[in-house]
Amino acid sequence: MRTESGQIFRLEDYQPSNYLIPEVALDFRLNAEETLVTARLQVERIPRAPADAPLILDGDGLVLEALAVNGAEAEPADYDASPDRLTITRLPASRRFELTIVTRIAPSKNTTLMGLYVSSGVFCTQCEAEGFRRITYFLDRPDILSVYTVRMEADRKDAPLLLSNGNPVESGDLADGRHFAVWHDPFPKPSYLFALVAGDLGVIKDRFTTASGREVDLGIYVEHGKEKRAAYAMDALKRSMRWDEERFGREYDLNVFNIVAVSDFNMGAMENKGLNVFNDKYVLADEDTATDVDFANIEAIIAHEYFHNWTGNRITCRDWFQLCLKEGLTVFRDHEFSADERSRAVKRIAEVRGLRAHQFPEDQGPLAHPVRPRRYREINNFYTATVYEKGSEVVRMLRTILGEDAFRAGMDLYFERHDGQAVTIEDFVKAFEDASGRDLNQFSLWYHQAGTPNVALSSRYDGKEKTLTVEIEQSVPPTPSESRKRLMHIPLAFGLVGPDGTDLDYQSVEGASVENSVIHLRKRRHQIVFKGVKARPVLSINRGFSAPVTLSVESRADEQLFLARHDSDPFSRWQALNTLLTDALIAASKAVRGGKKPVFEDELISVTIDLAADETLEEAFRALTLSVPGEADVAREIGRDIDPDAIHTARRALLMAIAQAGSQTFRALYERLLDSAPFSPDARSAGRRALRNTLIEFLVLDSASPEDAYRQFEDADNMTERAGALTVLAQHFHDTDVGRAALAAFEKRYRDNPLVLDKWFQIQAMVPSTATVSLLRSLMEHPHFSLANPNRVRALIGTFSMANQTAFHSADGEGYRLVAETVAALDSHNPQVAARLATAFRSWRSLEKGRREHARKLLVEMAKRKDLSRDLADILERTLA
């Protein structure tokens, strides 16, 4: 099927290529306005391909300058070149031949940030997923693996630094102030992992000795003057390298590993072989300019890209449908790394909050797709929370089901069997089946079926018989183009929490397979009977969020309160409180809508305060328990006919109730937590700051004065506390002199630091006021705002659309209009960023009528525009379908 606005790619249409390209030699004459690219390709026809099979190479906006076959200029009749394709119809009879292709490109005019572009004077590339075809004509698909040799030539003054993948081979001077360098990467790789960087950058260098004694030169390249701010990233890199050896037996394989930070980048970072390119937001940090969340993100993303060296680069994807093969697995690996480096419980709660905030709405709306999709129109739109985060949850479930040892055996087999190959999810799962001897057929549905399963559950205890009977039922809601769903294998970790808070034993169990405290749900309904349970337990279910499902549990509030106070699984403690708070907020927003005053149970308020004050618990965990569910969390749980204003009012009332009841406790705690030690980004210190930042909001609400927050803002010796205080001031006192003064002081201090100024944009984008839309319109005129820079756009407009429920969803539709206008303005420049921004509308159908209508009209208007990019057209079409 073809739609009006583009071809649909289908998994079932996959065909291996008739031609391979075992070797590539690239030569770049770098010049910002006009770069000449000469590609010498060693091409090989596969034995079973017909001798006259045409060779069809991908291009995107290319101009062909010259083409030669085996060194001889090609006859015009033998090929056809268009900007997006080079078809060669007459080829030598021999199976191997050489093609030389010359293209001319204009890096400085490349605003899409795909292919070769210039960021702050630095040449850099981004080729995943299909950016290589913007550089030269190629079989731009991940199952074509080639050994690359890259020669770059540039002006020595503008670009003293010339980097590419692999190891450096040669360099030297040329005439007219130019110079060159040659790099060679011995590992065959797909074109999406190609990279070059050329420019004038500062560097920090270090060394790493691998487990087997190989010396690796490490370099992190940043803008001159910012070198010191790369130290934490370097430390994270070395820890990642060691961790992958210890936990997965994976060593680094080249002599050099380089990271380059650039300021214009569409995503977080990119795992190009031996030459990772990063959004500088995920490299640069020091206490004055980065928050603890920034430090944690840097650690996670440095690790993520490094881990791709084995899961993604050495073993890559056969086609883009298999994106989760590398992404889900690598996210799982970076999550485990952060859990080991920091607090496992806190990390898990943060992951689950992220999954629910980003993946659940995707899975429950018009953009739902399986972890391994079967069709796409624009692959850029599939770098989603489903592929990444749910993909990681699937790997986590695999480990839960198999256990640590069999999981590791499966990973080892996968590495051993597929090193150097481009493979599929089926290959991945098969490695675990073969290593463990288990049948993972039903489990694999997690890859193939979209939608968040629901698990409904009730339990009853028979004191005479000493049995606990649990009734469980699974259902998977329909999703676009998948109305009938099959039953899943859902692993539910559980505990039977006894009256003293410790887990009770049982003698036997019937009705489902239960092993190592995990119930394996495989049928629609299970009646599970635990026998020999000595006392009445409270069932703690889906511990550690063992399965990414929604739960409908028939349980009394006092049971949830009991779990919040006593469950031995910290995740479940947090979850129990979170469920209670969410339920209370749903009830309160109903009351607000009905014109009533919201009320909250005293016991709920006191358990919240008690947990925050419990000094036997880690501070970071306490900060999480005290973080009342956000407005978007409540909206998601309500699910339909959403009124964001009512939720906002309800949430404010809850915050106030907690602030007043906790007044003395919170103030004493806040003072006690003040750290007099010098700044350290470690998890424990960050936890203390997180708790203080959570408390400061309650202090100002209770006192109805900005004073405490302003003092924190002024006294802070680190960005976490400064930005935390400013956020509270902007949220609650934006229209007061103190609020305005703090915002102005922050801007003055950080005017020339774009990454910090992004925080200033972000904090204002979150102000819950009807005036925010016009504030944002004026901020878009700020001299340091630019639609050409993705970080600026995400900070201001992205934050507004994702994290400001009241103003984005303002009843007059003006919030939607602002975002729609920005999307439209961006689309011709940078379609990827425009399309991503447009996903803010994905839950439009769940809003109340007035807002729904505003959103629908704007979506229809946008979809009608001429010359929409494929990226944006795809999102709009699916959102409206």
Ligand code: 0A1
């Ligand atoms: N593979 C990268 C993500 C990424 C994807 C596309 C890009 O194009 C702009 C950039 C980066 C990762 O998982 O980190």
Ligand code: ZN
């Ligand atoms: Zn990745």
